[in-house]
Amino acid sequence: MSAVGYAAVAVQTGAVVGGAPLLTGLMRQVRARLEGRAGAGVLQPWRDTRKLLRREPIAPVGTGPAFRTAPALLVATTLVVGSLVPLLSTDTPVAGRADLILVVALLALGTVTLALAGLDTGTAFGGMGSSREMTIAALVEPTLLMAVLALSLPAGTTNLPAIVADAVRDPSRLASPAGLLAAAALTVAVLAETGRLPLDNPSTHLELTMVHEAMVLEYAGRDLALVELGAQMRLAVLLGLLASLFTPWGIATSASAAGLALALVALAAKVALLGTVLAAAEVFWAKLRLFRVPELLAGSFLLALLAVAASYFLSGE
Amino acid sequence: MNAVAAGLGAAAGFGALGATAGAVLPPRPRLPVAGVCTAGVGAAGCAAGVAALGGAGWSVRLPGLLPLAGTVWSVDALSGLFMAVAGAVVTAVAVYGIGYASGHGDHGLASRAAQAVLPFFALALILVPAAASVSTFLVLWELTALSSLLLVLVEHRERPAVRSAGVWYAVMAHLGLVLLLAGLALFAAHAGGEGFEELRRHADELPPAVRGTVFVLTGAAFASKAGAVPLHAWLPRAHPEAPGPVSALMSAAMVNLGVYGIVRTGFDLLGGGPAWWWLGVMTVGGLSAVHGILQAAMASDLKRLLACSTAENLGLVLVGTGAAGLFAASGDGPLAALALAAALLHLVNHAAFKALLFTAAGSVVRATGVRDLDRLGGLRARMPLTAGLFAVGALGAVALPPGNGFAGEWLLLQSLIHGMELPGVAVAVVLPLSVAFIALSAGIAAAVFVKALGIAFFARPRGGQAAHAHESPPPMLAGMGLLAVACAGLALAPGLLGPGLDRAVAAAGPRGAVPVTREGLGVRLHDIEATLSPLWVVAALTGALVLATVVPRWYGTRRRRTNARLWDCGGGAPTPRMAYTATSFAEPLQRVFDNVLAPEQDVDVTHARESAYLVERVRFRNRVPDRIEHRLYEPVLGALARTGRNARRLANGSVHLYLGYGFLGLLALFVVLAVGR
Numbered sequence: 001m002s003a004v005g006y007a008a009v010a011v012q013t014g015a016v017v018g019g020a021p022l023l024t025g026l027m028r029q030v031r032a033r034l035e036g037r038a039g040a041g042v043l044q045p046w047r048d049t050r051k052l053l054r055r056e057p058i059a060p061v062g063t064g065p066a067f068r069t070a071p072a073l074l075v076a077t078t079l080v081v082g083s084l085v086p087l088l089s090t091d092t093p094v095a096g097r098a099d100l101i102l103v104v105a106l107l108a109l110g111t112v113t114l115a116l117a118g119l120d121t122g123t124a125f126g127g128m129g130s131s132r133e134m135t136i137a138a139l140v141e142p143t144l145l146m147a148v149l150a151l152s153l154p155a156g157t158t159n160l161p162a163i164v165a166d167a168v169r170d171p172s173r174l175a176s177p178a179g180l181l182a183a184a185a186l187t188v189a190v191l192a193e194t195g196r197l198p199l200d201n202p203s204t205h206l207e208l209t210m211v212h213e214a215m216v217l218e219y220a221g222r223d224l225a226l227v228e229l230g231a232q233m234r235l236a237v238l239l240g241l242l243a244s245l246f247t248p249w250g251i252a253t254s255a256s257a258a259g260l261a262l263a264l265v266a267l268a269a270k271v272a273l274l275g276t277v278l279a280a281a282e283v284f285w286a287k288l289r290l291f292r293v294p295e296l297l298a299g300s301f302l303l304a305l306l307a308v309a310a311s312y313f314l315s316g317e
Numbered sequence: 318m319n320a321v322a323a324g325l326g327a328a329a330g331f332g333a334l335g336a337t338a339g340a341v342l343p344p345r346p347r348l349p350v351a352g353v354c355t356a357g358v359g360a361a362g363c364a365a366g367v368a369a370l371g372g373a374g375w376s377v378r379l380p381g382l383l384p385l386a387g388t389v390w391s392v393d394a395l396s397g398l399f400m401a402v403a404g405a406v407v408t409a410v411a412v413y414g415i416g417y418a419s420g421h422g423d424h425g426l427a428s429r430a431a432q433a434v435l436p437f438f439a440l441a442l443i444l445v446p447a448a449a450s451v452s453t454f455l456v457l458w459e460l461t462a463l464s465s466l467l468l469v470l471v472e473h474r475e476r477p478a479v480r481s482a483g484v485w486y487a488v489m490a491h492l493g494l495v496l497l498l499a500g501l502a503l504f505a506a507h508a509g510g511e512g513f514e515e516l517r518r519h520a521d522e523l524p525p526a527v528r529g530t531v532f533v534l535t536g537a538a539f540a541s542k543a544g545a546v547p548l549h550a551w552l553p554r555a556h557p558e559a560p561g562p563v564s565a566l567m568s569a570a571m572v573n574l575g576v577y578g579i580v581r582t583g584f585d586l587l588g589g590g591p592a593w594w595w596l597g598v599m600t601v602g603g604l605s606a607v608h609g610i611l612q613a614a615m616a617s618d619l620k621r622l623l624a625c626s627t628a629e630n631l632g633l634v635l636v637g638t639g640a641a642g643l644f645a646a647s648g649d650g651p652l653a654a655l656a657l658a659a660a661l662l663h664l665v666n667h668a669a670f671k672a673l674l675f676t677a678a679g680s681v682v683r684a685t686g687v688r689d690l691d692r693l694g695g696l697r698a699r700m701p702l703t704a705g706l707f708a709v710g711a712l713g714a715v716a717l718p719p720g721n722g723f724a725g726e727w728l729l730l731q732s733l734i735h736g737m738e739l740p741g742v743a744v745a746v747v748l749p750l751s752v753a754f755i756a757l758s759a760g761i762a763a764a765v766f767v768k769a770l771g772i773a774f775f776a777r778p779r780g781g782q783a784a785h786a787h788e789s790p791p792p793m794l795a796g797m798g799l800l801a802v803a804c805a806g807l808a809l810a811p812g813l814l815g816p817g818l819d820r821a822v823a824a825a826g827p828r829g830a831v832p833v834t835r836e837g838l839g840v841r842l843h844d845i846e847a848t849l850s851p852l853w854v855v856a857a858l859t860g861a862l863v864l865a866t867v868v869p870r871w872y873g874t875r876r877r878r879t880n881a882r883l884w885d886c887g888g889g890a891p892t893p894r895m896a897y898t899a900t901s902f903a904e905p906l907q908r909v910f911d912n913v914l915a916p917e918q919d920v921d922v923t924h925a926r927e928s929a930y931l932v933e934r935v936r937f938r939n940r941v942p943d944r945i946e947h948r949l950y951e952p953v954l955g956a957l958a959r960t961g962r963n964a965r966r967l968a969n970g971s972v973h974l975y976l977g978y979g980f981l982g983l984l985a986l987f988v989v990l991a992v993g994r
Contacts, residue, residue: 053869053872053873054873055873056876056877056878056879057878057879058878058879058880058881059878059879059880059881060880060881060882060883060884061880061881061882061883062695062776062777062883063883064697064698064775066697066771066775068878071865072862072865072866073862073865075861075865076858076861076862076864076865077858077861079861079864079865080854080857080858080861083857096848097848097849097850097853097854099727099847099848099849101727101730101731102718102727102849102854105716105717105718105723105727106717106718106854108717108760108763109717109718109719111763112715112717112763112767115767115771116767116770116771116775118771119767119771119772119775119776119897119902120771120775120776121776121883121885122694122695122775122776122777122883122891122893122896123883123885123888123891123895123896124885124891124895124896124897125885125886126897127776127896127897127901127902128897130767130771130897130902131897131901131902131903131904131905132905134763134764134767134768134902134906135764135905135906135909137760137763137764138757138760138761138763138764138906139760139909140760141756141757141759141760141763142753142756142757142760144756145730145752145753145755145756145759146749146752146753146756149734149737149749149752152734153734153737156735156738157847158730158731158734158847159847159848217884217885217886218883218884218885221873222869222870222873225869225873226865226869290905291905291908291909294909301753305749305753308737308749309745309749312737312745312749313745
């Protein structure tokens with residue numbers, strides 16, 4: 001068990017690191033094609049990362065350790081989350097530690113480090129970005145935890161592999177009102193957490209609309225590569241998590257090499273599909289005004305609350 | 318000899334010695350001698366508390382110590398937990414205080430009076446949980462209130478706000494005392510004795526209405542001490558105005574006594590109660606958590622921000638306490654024990670990080686003389702150690718994984734999530750809302766402490782005082798270092814507290830299984846499948862951090878970082894005035910919670926005399942008043958003032974009128990006596 005289990009963690013982490021830029025490349029390509037452009041190709045984010053890694057990082061005058069360590073910390077938190085969540089197998093050596101609340105908190109830690117880095121630059125943009133990011137993060141947290149509650153109620157635990165394994169055993173639970181509502185709530189929270197449209201525009205460089213970009217304006221070279229990689233990995237992990245939670249088919253529930261290979265293919269297909277759908281949807285969405293964002297998040301929170309209520313009142317019969 | 322008795326005896330001895338030293342010694346040796354004695358009080362109290370947590374009980378009756386009633390003392394594991402926390406905080410803060418008060422001559426905290434009162438305050442904080450009769454408890458309770466009031470007032474010459482804060486604190490503390498006195502007197506009268514032993518024995522025989530009244534009266538008093546809404550108004554006033562060490566003691570040790578009181582009377586003395594008591598506690602706790610953290614988000618005064626965050630964290634502790642009572646009332650002992658353990662664990666963690674944050678904030682105030690975040694900034698370069706220590710505390714306060722606040726909140730969420738399995742509509746409505754409140758306060762807390770750390774310590778100085786700050790003297794750093802070590806220990810190995818927490822919960826009374834055990838320095842729950850091991854999280858994060866640092870260096874360029882000026886979208890070299898301030902940082906949150914906070918904004922436009930179209934000056938003022946205060950306190954205070962003014966007419970100086978009042982009073986008394994008979 002243990003050799004395959006460790007292999008599962010290693011393959012999953014490798015897939016997240018290696019696949020995240022490809023996912024972003026795929027989404028950009030889909031978007032480009034839908035907008036009638038040729039696009040730069042699926043591999044372009046990898047080329048960008050390689051190019052940036054070869055350039056020296058810059059230490060702007062007046063910044064301190066918070067600015068310098070934030071990119072590595074962002075990647076580190078996402079790496080830990082990427083190895084914890086059950087993307088390929090529910091039977092891994094770390095399965096007992098993959099707590100949903102811990103995952104939410106680790107992602108928030110990444111957000112906080114980047115927001116501190118934005119403040120550390122002492123520029124108006126950095127402060128603006130981190131102020132907006134923390135406002136959104138403060139509102140996303142209740143939604144995420146409420147969705148967590150809705151998901152963990154039927155399974156009776158907050159342990160992620162247990163929730164996923166439970167869903168594999170009893171797929172009818174996914175189509176229940178509670179499951180669907182929780183899926184909708186979690187999707188909105190994931191969009192907010194990864195800074196996608198309609199909450200934040202990842203490709204903008206217009207100061208009035210920037211949230212994430214404003215915080216990382218001062219980064220260059222290696223640091224910028226890490227920040228970009230961190231953001232791409234977050235997207236990949238969270239889309240993978242959505243796929244595992246709500247379409248768990250194909251995931252390996254026991255430790256076997258063949259199951260692992262199948263799970264990898266299934267994961268790639270599911271995440272690619274989700275990414276394509278998201279990219280296609282983004283073509284038709286406009287970014288929300290910053291102060292309309294709370295309304296969207298409040299709606300999503302309400303969905304999560306309804307999911308909890310539904311799972312409570314509809315489960316007894 | 319019993320270890321608890323020895324510890325408490327030593328604490329009392331050190332307290333008397335310290336108070337005498339503070340009162341009689343000349344300024345130069347006063348601070349170190351009184352400080353070391355206060356630290357001794359803390360260390361001895363902490364040792365006694367740890368011994369009690371280890372299972373050593375102690376009780377004694379000392380009739381000579383107090384006229385009429387005498388004193389009764391008893392220490393169990395629950396008292397031990399609070400004594401240990403208070404003792405540890407006192408030790409670190411006393412060391413810190415030696416440095417804080419030095420170099421400022423004979424004023425403020427270094428004065429004779431303050432140094433004589435400080436050991437008393439420390440001793441009273443440790444002794445309150447050891448009291449085992451109503452009169453002993455009330456005397457000690459009042460002693461903490463009075464000594465802390467004197468300490469809050471020591472800087473009254475420097476700032477007029479101190480006096481107003483002192484008045485608020487004095488009035489609210491004594492209103493609390495009146496409620497407490499009424500509640501406990503009612504309890505004692507019905508139980509036929511005032512020792513806790515008698516109260517415990519006769520609690521079941523009380524009529525339900527009396528039990529409810531006792532719980533509501535004492536609960537209100539204790540909740541006010543814990544800074545819970547709507548009786549919180551003193552907390553964001555008194556805590557910021559006190560000198561640094563006193564704020565730390567109040568925020569990390571004194572407010573805990575409110576929780577102690579609720580747990581002691583609610584669970585132990587009254588033996589639990591119906592669900593509505595605990596739903597009330599949970600509601601108050603949840604509202605205080607969200608209200609406190611929202612006020613903290615709007616605060617631009619560093620110490621006020623920390624004080625509001627204290628109200629938030631104690632609110633979370635109250636949610637846990639209320640949940641424990643609710644589960645106990647539903648008959649689920651193990652879950653009740655789990656919720657209470659979660660509340661107590663969060664209380665311990667809060668004490669550690671809040672003492673650290675308040676001492677670090679005290680260092681900032683001492684170095685710059687400024688509490689306003691909008692005028693601070695860039696302190697990281699001038700006070701690197703203080704900045705690092707504040708960051709450790711802030712990490713605990715945001716309740717994110719490597720910090721020490723996470724374990725308590727995680728356990729609390731676990732207990733609430735698993736409580737959903739209990740029957741009852743109240744449970745189905747209250748528990749999800751509690752989870753939402755906890756989550757919302759955790760989310761806003763992240764924004765609050767990013768603001769506190771990022772605005773005060775990062776970027777560049779926004780004012781002259783911040784630009785010329787100096788690092789604190791060694792005793793202060795040592796005191797903060799002790800607290801940081803405590804934070805790190807609690808963050809890495811909360812499991813070590815497991816057996817002590819179990820004993821404390823068992824002593825409090827909700828009967829049930831042992832909830833938390835020690836396993837690989839993690840927290841593992843007996844009847845619930847959930848594991849958290851902070852050590853593993855830290856190891857994984859460190860490993861990932863090393864990977865994320867080493868691999869890019871190995872793959873990419875090995876050239877060193879080059880220094881360059883800030884790019885800022887081509888704007889280049891922004892001045893400190895262009896950086897975000899605390900107010901601007903909190904502005905989006907203020908807009909989001911506009912309906913809840915009801916901020917007041919004034920725009921004054923002065924037109925030029927020649928033309929109404931030319932503007933000479935525009936003044937903008939933004940204030941976010943505490944809405945509960947606005948709606949609740951102001952009408953009450955206004956009515957009181959009106960009554961006072963009107964009552965003045967009753968006393969117009971005429972002797973005949975006064976004789977008439979006396980006559981009427983006597984007549985009314987006779988009527989009452991005649992009817993009453």
